[in-house]
Amino acid sequence: MLIELKDVAKRFGEGSLAVTALDDVQLLIDQGEFVVVLGPSGSGKTTLLNVVGALDAASAGTVRVNGVDITTASRRELFDFRARTVSFIFQSFNLFPGLTAWENVQFGVDAAGSDADPGAVLDSVGLGDKADRFPSELSGGEQQRVAIARALATRNPILLCDEPTGELDFRTGVQILELLQEQAGKGRAVLVVTHNREISRMADRVVELSGGRIVSDGAPRGGKTPVSELNW
């Protein structure tokens, strides 16, 4: 298994102010899976993503990703883990405004020490002709595609996407989801966090969270739907 979460809990604060964001989470994700984590605000879906991506530490339980137990890893090992195993795609893109599209993708190469060609990766997301543009010169959808290209350039096996279409219109959002789905087809595990139930229809698997607990885990209701049939 690429991702294994066993008895994972995450609590914020202490005493009477303590909030349980994740509770008794068991989750297994294999490579090539396109998993949508669904849930309302405060259900713990982003926390789950952060725990898998080692941005946050679990309060209890075990998290093994790509064979590494990140719950016991040192700070240095966690940096290496993030560099070589997971790649993030954020709702608000988080591109470096001082770098061009090409350079933002090159950043992914530099961070992971991969051998990807930024130009080719940008071509693959349809932005080869905008390689020398700065983020401020790109539309929201283009910026998110650059962010995806940056993540792809790392060649890491896991893509962690936090509301990747949250700032985009429907049409652009669909393009982004198609891109992500392609990555699963290429053997990467893609974990998409969203509150948009419509998006979950395109997933191989939907993990639904409520109050920090997994309340359902399986194929989307009504079966997997092609992206072109989504509508929100």
Next chain:
Amino acid sequence: MRAGGLLLKWSWRDLRAHWPKVAAIAVVIAIGTGGYAGLTSTTEWRTISYDESYRRLAMYDVRVDLAPGSFVDQGTVAALVAEIPSAAAVSALAERLIIPTQIDASTDTETILVRGSITGADFSGDGPDVNSYHAITGRLLSQDDAGKPQVMLERTFAKFYGLPDSGRLAVSGDRAVDFVGQATTPEYFTVAPEGEMFMSEATFAALFTTLETAQSLAGASGQVNNLVLTLGPDADRDSIVAELEEAVASLPVGATVLTRDDNLSYTALTTDIDQDQAMFNALAALLIAGAVGAAFNLIHRMAEQQRREIGIGMALGVNPRVLAVRPLLVSAQIAILGVVFGVVVGVLIGNAMATVFTELIPLPVWETPFPTAVFVRVAAIGLIVPFVASAMPVWRAVRVAPIEAIKPSFARGQALKGRHRRRPGTTFAVMPFRNLRRSPRRTMLTIGGIAAALTVLMGFLGIMDSVFGAVDTAESEFTGDSPDRIAVALDNFYPIASPQIGAVGEAATVERVEPALRLPGSLASAAGEFEAFVDVVDFGGMWRPSLTAGEVGEGPGVVVSEKAAADLDLAIGDMVTLRHPVREGLAYRFVETEFEVLATHPSPLRGVVYVAMEHAGLFNLDGIANTVNVLPAGGMATTDVQRELFDLQAVASVQSVTAVTDAVRDAFGQILGVIQVMVFAVLLLALLIAFNTAAINLEARAREHATMFAFGVKMRTALRIAMTESLVTGVAATMLGIAGGLAMVWWMTSRLLAETLPEFALPVVLQTETLLFVVIMGVVVVAVAPLLTVRRMRRMDLPGTLRLME
């Protein structure tokens, strides 16, 4: 009311969240305003202190000096004064006896043999009515001490050598006298004996005693050779000087009438205050410019970080005026703290400078009032700047549609645009430069602030380097091939074959002697005139000046300093007027002679003029000498020679030829104290700017850092990027600061000090250590400033920062 309370509470939370930055920016303002107030107000308190000190000790207005070695009966000159037409305008007078001497103030651990003088004055009644004394330690003499071998020791000399409040020393003829205290008098607020520079306390000791004691020590009972007088408030000093000159012409000996403006000690302290102030003003202007620029930049950036919240507030329908209050409250906190700290800094700098000056110049009155008027003016700047710095981004935020204010910074056109060449290497190497280019105004303000601080730093240090560089040049010139050379000044003119000069040559500690002449005079051309002293030396002897242009041939002529040639607009072969003494019988008369400029020498002392010994006849001094250059015998030190020659009656002083430069070096070493006070303030300023810039950068780029960490970029890489950015800023600021510093030093040496200290040639000299220090401060310290943010970087809430929607 409730909104006001909320804003205050919110502002209080802002202060708690940002108090290190608020305090640091307040200190930046404080250093600028307090430093400005401290530096620009020296004229005020120096003038107050000098005037009151001269008034309290009744500095003379006019002085009559008899020719060296001449005496008249006590009362003779006073009687002449009483007969001049304006006698009623004379408010007080005192006849004195001033005799040159050698002084042995050696202690158990140090040999102190220096040239000096004994000034005898009338201590009856309340002491001398003119040029009275102020005891700093020990006690003042009184008429009860008349005739006793008791003296007061000039304070700066005693302090320089760390002598006790009372003790015993010896004067020429190995006569022991007891000093009962350390005192000062207006002519010695700074020690400036004739023929030497001011601040000569290391090489000249003045003893003050009763007239009777001085007469006894000089073997001149009932004789005087000096008179000083003060004038009433409405007196016409020039007329009285003219009347006195006419009156003293009747004396059987030569006499010169001088005013207090002819006294180097007085002019060095008073007439140059304004020019000193011009230098301090320039440095203060840079200091405040650097501080204000830096504070403006930092506050501006802090306020800009609230832009999004202002946008949200506007979107929620809050009145923009209300929204503007919060950032302005932070400005108010900074402004108030800045002014409060500024008072503290101003007081500290003022006190530090006053302490240094007090140590340097032992005035009886030192008044250093807090420069309230100056501070109020400059504090107004300190109050206004934070508001203007905040108001600009707030104004920009409230003028646009809420959505524009909410947009992230790069979407507001603050990012780079256009095509950029891809550069080799990793993006980590590109990022620092792009970050700087993203906000050129902010980058320039940061560079400007640090550069201004470094300019001031280099200005302070460079001026000292230039002074010490000139001293080194002078020392190198004086020593030449004979670094052990000792100058023996005689108390009068003696034939070279006289027993007095013979005795010097026969001394066991002396290997070789070479008689020479040193004469007072002045140099003049159509371009100007200034005091000079003429050294008549044997150009084929043990020492000769090095020549930078021209050559010394057979014919008569002078070798002048390069500075003299420049000031008098002289070229080699030009004629220059030398006013010099000529012997007539047993007396001397000043005449003006045209001399050809044969060559120039590199000494920074403008007034040094050399004439070849074979032309001593021009002064009617063939075969005569008043100084002897001496080389010590093998194994003998200067102190051995001093000890042996000290006992010879004709010897006025025995000093290494580097004694003067040593004294100047020591004197300027004391001034270093003033410089160090300011250097400390400037360093603090530069550090605060660097730290605050790094801290604000960290906040502004928090999301970029968080993204890097999310991609597994290590903290050291993120720090390296931040440090490279700081390094580039530091390098640019340092280059600008060095350029500014060089311009500052050039202006101070070539323009300001050329007027303040025209007697010295001060080339722009920068020691490698100074440059290194400035580079270390500007480059290294600024570059490593981001290290101070490591703790905050480590504690960064990664998920929270990444999800932050700008």
